[in-house]
Amino acid sequence: MSTAQENLPQQPAAVLAEISEAIGLQEGAAGVRAVVWAFHQVGAASTREVSRRTGLPVPIAAAIGNELRRRGLLGRERPSRLTEAGTALLGERGAPPKVEVACAACAGTEITIPAKLREAVSRLADIAAEGPGADLALDQSHCTPETKVRRVLALLRAGVLPGNSLLLVGDDDLISLAVGVVGEVLGVRLTERLAVADISPEILEFISERATSLGVPVEVAEHDLREPLPVRLRHSFDAAMTDPPYTAEGAKLFLSRVIEGLRPGPAHNVFLSFGAKAPTEMLDVQRAITDLGLVTHGLIRNFNEYEGSGILGGTGFLQHLLTTDATAPLFFEGYQGPLYTRDKRGRQRQYICVSCEALIPVGAGARWNAVAELQQAGCPNCGKGPFRPGRLVEPAASGSEDAGADRDARQHD
Amino acid sequence: MSTAQENLPQQPAAVLAEISEAIGLQEGAAGVRAVVWAFHQVGAASTREVSRRTGLPVPIAAAIGNELRRRGLLGRERPSRLTEAGTALLGERGAPPKVEVACAACAGTEITIPAKLREAVSRLADIAAEGPGADLALDQSHCTPETKVRRVLALLRAGVLPGNSLLLVGDDDLISLAVGVVGEVLGVRLTERLAVADISPEILEFISERATSLGVPVEVAEHDLREPLPVRLRHSFDAAMTDPPYTAEGAKLFLSRVIEGLRPGPAHNVFLSFGAKAPTEMLDVQRAITDLGLVTHGLIRNFNEYEGSGILGGTGFLQHLLTTDATAPLFFEGYQGPLYTRDKRGRQRQYICVSCEALIPVGAGARWNAVAELQQAGCPNCGKGPFRPGRLVEPAASGSEDAGADRDARQHD
Structure with a gap:
């Protein structure tokens, strides 16, 4: 069977493993298979859609797509479809069924934007267009106006709003203004106290200006979050939200500042936005969370969508955390270590x-x-x-x- | 102002704190406020609905409702509505807006059951009615047929099915048969290999019988999960699902057995069903998860619905975990410690x-x-x-x- 076999197609498992090795994929053959499965489910899929469905970062999904194309398993047209040989990777008995299981109404994000809040989305799009641009050196990219509204809705769903005090630890996404706009559209003041700590004077100035014209007081504090929170913001808030640098250190540091700002005691709500990483890297982030004495109450993949198309655009998850009796910050002093992605990139x-x-x-x-x-x-x-x-x-x-x-x-x- | 003040209503914060203390609520005043908010959102709400919305267990939600009623803040009719004084707890300016934000199509569970799978739900209801009853001494209560189908859909969504091997660590919920029925309705065999380890010969016999008539081979192993998995089930599966006893020890032990059964390496999918607990107790469970080297990839509250009405009925979350390079079981030997709720109840x-x-x-x-x-x-x-x-x-x-x-x-x- 020696020569004849060379012309036979390779076993699916061997192909998947080979592609995984070619790009050093931590997820292994299972990660490649998940990408093939995503293409199969969608029909003709963009890299971004494959990233959403698999939880793999856009560049990784793109690299896997390229390897599939080189082997004739995925078409070269964009968006791309599996070839017959590509579909055969999923099983020997032909194409498995397509079953669309993620909820179509909310795209699996658990939350829908009510019709009466469409106005808030378009107003926030206008506001964002006039605001400061994203600072790449600080790992910034801005979330979409829909995401801004959905984050406010997540606070409403949890009962944090209306009526409580809210601290935003970093706010280049202008969530403070989203709280103001959603409140105005609903005709109610959503927060008893709303504060932002951020390093950027431009962002804070923009927030202050717009908040004043919305009639929603936002307390702003120009602050390097490597340092402990200003005294006036400590131990004072019912809830907090943060979208830190996407490193374990970034999460640990920003969540430490969140905890400094919260009233002591269990069951306070914290919302963390973060980006997909390979499982072994995520373990550091999640260990940091339990080390801080915080527990996960919900985790919605693809909740956050960020501006930018193609490889730059992406999604991240929203993790709903609760404080416990054991919650305490891990950094009290000024922090000197690596923080942003570029500090760690080797x-x-x-x-x-x-x-x-x-x-x-x-x-x-x-x-x-x-x-x-x-x-x-x-x-x-x-x-x-x-x-x-x-x-x-x-x-x-x-x-x-x-x-x-x-x-x-x-x-x- | 001394005598006049006695007739004034108490401050909302004081009332919420008083109720929280009366029942020793770990969530504190914030937990009571969340219950008031849930009643406000729903209008007339059952205890079960309040439990769903707040994440508090049904008995705790019921106890808070009783305290509210004793103070004239909640009506005595069932389902109950807030009185005017109850609504005033939410703010001094009258009732805040009702905003229904959880997705109505999927009730916030991220997954909808496609029309073509309604048949699978009714067939699974019939099968469950003929199967063994729940063993209360083993902390069992059965999930609804819709939940069984949703769990299979979660496996499909993750790309675990079709085509991979799946291990069920404990299966009194008959998920093995749900995999068989859903596959039959879709016209495809969903698993390459499907195995169940369970302590109950009655459950295993029932599964074997029904699986045979479905034409879906299920490998059953009668096994006390306090002991390491049988050799034939070790290091062999692509994915696993478990609904362990709802104690930190139960999670740690059953997840250790899950890990024994999975192929080595990162990015394998594990689905854990578990019930709501107070935040400080949940911290033990989540520390166990990171100690096992598993990371959370998703957590959907209220995903699992269990049979039973009123105080007995309840919901639990579905936590999607991934293995990492650091994943390893914590128990290799036979386990002798407390496991079920009654072992720990003091x-x-x-x-x-x-x-x-x-x-x-x-x-x-x-x-x-x-x-x-x-x-x-x-x-x-x-x-x-x-x-x-x-x-x-x-x-x-x-x-x-x-x-x-x-x-x-x-x-x-």
Whole structure:
């Protein structure tokens, strides 16, 4: 059977494992299979949709798509469909059934925006367009106006609003203004006290100005969250919301500041927005959460949608946490360690310009720290783009061992 | 202002705190406020609906309702509405707006049952009616047929099905048969290998019989999960599902067995069903999860609905976990410690018979270990029921310090 067998198709398991190895995927063959399954469910799927469905970051989903295409398992048209050989990866007996199980009404986010709040969405889109841009060096990218409203609705659903006090630890997403706009549209003041601590004077100035014209007082504190909260914000709030840098250190630090701001005691609500990472990296984040004495009360994948198209656009989850009797901050003093993605990035990844096929390194020591910066600048060779992720390049001399740092292309504050 | 003030209504904050203290509520005034908010949102709400919305166990929601009624803040009609004084607890400016934010299509469970699977629900209802009853001593109560189908859909959504191997660690909920029925209705075999480990020969016999008539092979292993898995089930499965006893020890033990059964490596899917507990108790459960090297990929509240009406009926969450590089079981040897709720229960609670007002103690050292048993037996005084939760009684001589054990009235396997 030796020569004849060479012409037979490879076993699905072997193909999936091979692709997983080619891109060093932590999820292994199961992760590749999940991508194939997502393409099968959708029919013709964009990389972004595959990312949503699998929970894999957009650049990883794109890399898997490229490997499938190279092997003739996925079509080259965009959005792409599985070829017959690609569908065969899912089983020997032909295509399995398509069953759309995520709720179509809320896209699996548990929350729908009521008709009377569509106005709030469009007003927040206008406000965001006039506000400060995202600071890539601070891992920022902005969530969509729908996401802003959904976050306010999550606070209403939990009973945090109306009527309680709310602290926003970092607010480049302008959630304070979303609380104001939603309250105005509903005809009720939603918070007893609403405060924002943020490092950026531009963001705080913008929030103060707009909040005043909305008639919703927002207390702003210009503050580097590496330092403990100002005394006037400590031990005072019923609930808090944060969208920290997407590193375990970022989560631990920002949640420590959240806890400093909350009234002592159990059952206070905390909402954490965060981006998908490989399971082993997520373990550090979730250990940080339990180390802080916080418990998970809900976790909604793909709840947060961020601006930007293609590889830059992405989604993140909303984790609903509760304080317990054991809740305490982990950082009391000023924090000096790594915080943003670029502080931790140790490897470069080559990106391929779709227009001219140039290979451009991105990461520590390269001209661009993040693909977002490269996208903004355009290709150094032809001036255009967009860019597809290519191979990982050897660790830089600084030698971080953070194997998953390349997942952080669309990280933000 | 001394005498005049005595006739003024109490401040909302003081009332909420007083009620919280009266029942020793770990959630404090915020928990009571959440119950008031839930009544306000629904209009006329059953205790079960309030439990769903607040995440508080049914007996706790019932106790808070009783305290509100005693103070004239909640009506005595069932289902109950807030009185004017009750509504005033939510703010001084009258009733805040009602905003229905949980998705109406999926009730916030992220998953809807497609029309073509309604048949699977009714077939599973018939199967469950013919199957073994719930064993209260093993903390069992059965999930509804809709929940069985939703659990299979959660496996489909994650891409675990179709095509992979699945291990069920405990299966008194007959999820193995749900996999078979859903597959039959869809016209596809959903699993490559499907196995159940359970302590009950009756359940396994029932599963084997029905699986054979469905044409879906289910491998059954009669096994006490205190002991390591049989060798033939170890390191073999792509995914697993479990609904363990609702104690931190139960979660840790059953998840250890899950991990023994999974193929080594990261990104394997594990689905854990569990019941609401107070935040500080949940911290033990979630620490167990991170200690096992598992990460939370999703957590859907109220996903699981259990059979039984009134105080016995309840809901639980579905937690989607992933393995990581650090995943390892915590128990390798046979486990000898406490496991089921009654092993840990140290206090008794008085239940009040609604028919004859008799006070009946329930808990360790009492005639009934759990209110479910009392409900089955009927009131020892008048033979009827139903029962409302009353006061906690002093710790029994055995002296467990488990302050939240009284929350476990509807625990199950």
